[in-house]
Amino acid sequence: MVKQLRGKTILITGGAGFIGSHLAETLVSDNRVRILDNLSGGDVRYVPDAATLVEGDIRGPMLSEAMADVDIVFHEAAIVDPQASVKEPFSTNDVNCNGTLAVLDEARKRDARVVVASSAAIYGRPETVPIPESHSLKPLSPYGLQKLAIDRYATLYHDLYGLETVSLRYFNVYGSHRSANKYSGVIREFLRRASQGDPLTVYGDGTQTRDFVHVDDVVAANIRAATTEHVGEAYNVGTGESVTVQELAEEIIRITDSSSSIEYGDDRPGDIKHSVADITRTQNRLGLEPSIDLSTGIRRLVEKPKALTEGVSSLGTASRNSGESS
Numbered sequence: 001m002v003k004q005l006r007g008k009t010i011l012i013t014g015g016a017g018f019i020g021s022h023l024a025e026t027l028v029s030d031n032r033v034r035i036l037d038n039l040s041g042g043d044v045r046y047v048p049d050a051a052t053l054v055e056g057d058i059r060g061p062m063l064s065e066a067m068a069d070v071d072i073v074f075h076e077a078a079i080v081d082p083q084a085s086v087k088e089p090f091s092t093n094d095v096n097c098n099g100t101l102a103v104l105d106e107a108r109k110r111d112a113r114v115v116v117a118s119s120a121a122i123y124g125r126p127e128t129v130p131i132p133e134s135h136s137l138k139p140l141s142p143y144g145l146q147k148l149a150i151d152r153y154a155t156l157y158h159d160l161y162g163l164e165t166v167s168l169r170y171f172n173v174y175g176s177h178r179s180a181n182k183y184s185g186v187i188r189e190f191l192r193r194a195s196q197g198d199p200l201t202v203y204g205d206g207t208q209t210r211d212f213v214h215v216d217d218v219v220a221a222n223i224r225a226a227t228t229e230h231v232g233e234a235y236n237v238g239t240g241e242s243v244t245v246q247e248l249a250e251e252i253i254r255i256t257d258s259s260s261s262i263e264y265g266d267d268r269p270g271d272i273k274h275s276v277a278d279i280t281r282t283q284n285r286l287g288l289e290p291s292i293d294l295s296t297g298i299r300r301l302v303e304k305p306k307a308l309t310e311g312v313s314s315l316g317t318a319s320r321n322s323g324e325s326s
Contacts, residue, residue, distance in 0.1 A: 016042025238277025
């Protein structure tokens with residue numbers, strides 16, 4: 001699949017962050033990879049030696065320099081923090097919406113394809129599951145609304161200007177190069193606590209479901225989006241399989257052979273009860289099938305113990321990498 005993308009000049013915004021750094025690692029051997037990151041949330045350790053790092057903000061003058069002669073842009077830079085967006089809607093909107101608009105407009109001048117990191121947060125509280133792309137869009141936070149705006153901006157730039165764009169609506173992405181947070185970071189937090197024999201805290205009764213997708217499958221989705229003929233559209237990126245938080249905790253205890261117990265806390269206000277992607281469109285039009293099941297993905301993290309303490313910050317500005325939603 002990676003051989004479909006060769007000999008290209010590629011820009012990855014937020015390329016020192018979670019998903020961006022994995023994209024860079026995958027593409028750098030066969031392409032000219034350039035990374036634009038202000039390093040407020042990313043980590044220079046995750047930038048491959050063969051990639052070119054341009055340190056700067058997507059809203060600043062370095063964007064034009066980074067975009068020179070680019071064929072494809074993977075736009076991963078964002079503030080991925082719904083709580084931060086509630087506290088600071090203006091500043092997060094500036095990065096997520098105005099920054100994305102700057103990327104799209106610069107790409108329009110260069111006629112470069114743009115793959116935009118959207119989010120399942122745009123759906124809000126699902127009326128039905130699995131969630132198709134045609135589901136109603138009712139975000140529950142400024143972050144979700146910002147992701148909806150950039151999702152729609154990508155489609156508009158295709159329809160209005162003929163720019164080749166694809167939006168990828170990430171569900172709960174997990175993998176290495178990531179620090180814990182309350183979204184798919186639950187896997188990392190459970191692993192950290194299980195490795196120490198500490199109790200795993202499940203909020204509510206544990207029956208809430210999520211669709212956890214490994215970052216390698218997200219990278220595969222990005223590459224398919226960069227090469228598909230079906231542009232100007234949005235695609236869910238998940239596994240199509242749901243797992244309860246209770247099952248997740250039990251599986252992590254089993255895989256790590258931990259003595260940890262499971263404790264229960266109060267429901268978290270605003271938590272969505274069920275979330276799983278309908279990936280039919282992604283399968284049919286991008287030809288993508290999930291390749292890493294949850295148990296395998298967890299085992300990969302267990303085999304890399306440093307990954308439990310490494311990762312990008314859960315806070316930052318224009319270089320924070322998108323990839324998780326609840």
